[in-house]
Amino acid sequence: MRLPHPAALVGILTLTLGISSVSAMQSPATAAPASPYSYADIADLASAAPIAIQARISRAVALKPAQAPGVAAGHSRFYVEADVVSLIRGSGPLAARISYLVDLPQDAKGKAPKLKKKQPVLLFARPVAGAAAGSSSTGSVQLVAPDAQLPWDPATDARLRAILTEMVKPGAPPAVTGIANGFHVPGTLPGEGETQLFLDTRTGEPVSLTILTAADGSRRWAAAFGEIVDGSAAVPARGTLAWYRLACGLPRTLPLSKLAGTAPEDRRKAASDYAIVLGALGECTRTRKPPVATQ
Numbered sequence: 001m002r003l004p005h006p007a008a009l010v011g012i013l014t015l016t017l018g019i020s021s022v023s024a025m026q027s028p029a030t031a032a033p034a035s036p037y038s039y040a041d042i043a044d045l046a047s048a049a050p051i052a053i054q055a056r057i058s059r060a061v062a063l064k065p066a067q068a069p070g071v072a073a074g075h076s077r078f079y080v081e082a083d084v085v086s087l088i089r090g091s092g093p094l095a096a097r098i099s100y101l102v103d104l105p106q107d108a109k110g111k112a113p114k115l116k117k118k119q120p121v122l123l124f125a126r127p128v129a130g131a132a133a134g135s136s137s138t139g140s141v142q143l144v145a146p147d148a149q150l151p152w153d154p155a156t157d158a159r160l161r162a163i164l165t166e167m168v169k170p171g172a173p174p175a176v177t178g179i180a181n182g183f184h185v186p187g188t189l190p191g192e193g194e195t196q197l198f199l200d201t202r203t204g205e206p207v208s209l210t211i212l213t214a215a216d217g218s219r220r221w222a223a224a225f226g227e228i229v230d231g232s233a234a235v236p237a238r239g240t241l242a243w244y245r246l247a248c249g250l251p252r253t254l255p256l257s258k259l260a261g262t263a264p265e266d267r268r269k270a271a272s273d274y275a276i277v278l279g280a281l282g283e284c285t286r287t288r289k290p291p292v293a294t295q
Contacts (some may be wrong), residue, residue: 004196035155037287044290045242046163048144049124052089054152055082060115065111075103076112081138089164095139103146120152147293166241173225175202175241176249179258195273209275221277235280248284
């Protein structure tokens with residue numbers, strides 16, 4: 001068999017490496033960009049908005065200060081008309097084109113941002129009574145917060161849809177608003193103990209926390225969403241609705257007044273157990289002020 005000339009081998013090797021390099025650059029070696037908004041940011045808006053819309057801006061007009069009473073300092077108010085691309089959440093008819101007001105932050109020089117035609121956005125809104133709805137008319141909606149218009153991107157859209165899917169499931173975790181009551185009882189062996197805390201929720205549905213301390217001092221905890229208190233239930237994973245309800249709804253310290261009838265020493269143990277829960281949940285990270293939630 002006749003072997004190629006050494007120079008030809010170098011050429012073949014160079015060509016092969018070149019093809020491999022191009023393939024590597026074209027392959028999805030890096031993950032798709034993540035959403036610029038945290039789970040809590042999107043869940044806050046989804047919890048407050050009966051309507052979630054993917055739209056494209058058709059027209060945007062910056063209003064003069066005299067036309068924008070109550071606008072926050074460093075913000076500009078816009079009147080916007082947008083074409084509906086997808087009704088992500090909501091029921092009933094919705095106009096093909098909608099109008100709304102939105103307040104957006106100005107840049108460092110105090111200039112209003114530019115809203116371009118066909119710019120994709122996500123809107124979190126509620127219906128306006130008496131607004132027109134039809135395929136050829138322009139209906140009005142009211143954003144659930146002055147700035148409840150987010151730039152659309154695939155990651156934020158996917159996160160929103162995943163959150164809404166969790167919210168509509170039967171038995172979905174309700175919004176936690178505080179601590180209703182609780183207690184701590186020592187165990188049969190020295191060092192053992194159990195703390196149970198019952199939570200207030202916006203819907204009145206039961207939610208409870210159970211923290212068990214073993215004789216060696218190790219602790220495990222669980223959250224129960226429902227009537228049955230299950231100390232062996234799994235700890236909610238970060239980035240789930242159950243995690244969001246707890247991490248973003250629980251107070252930062254345990255109000256000891258809610259442990260009526262519990263001895264002072266046992267109250268201190270309950271507070272220590274509660275701190276374990278908060279530490280395991282981690283921070284409720286937000287990049288924007290949450291709107292007033294409705295569910």
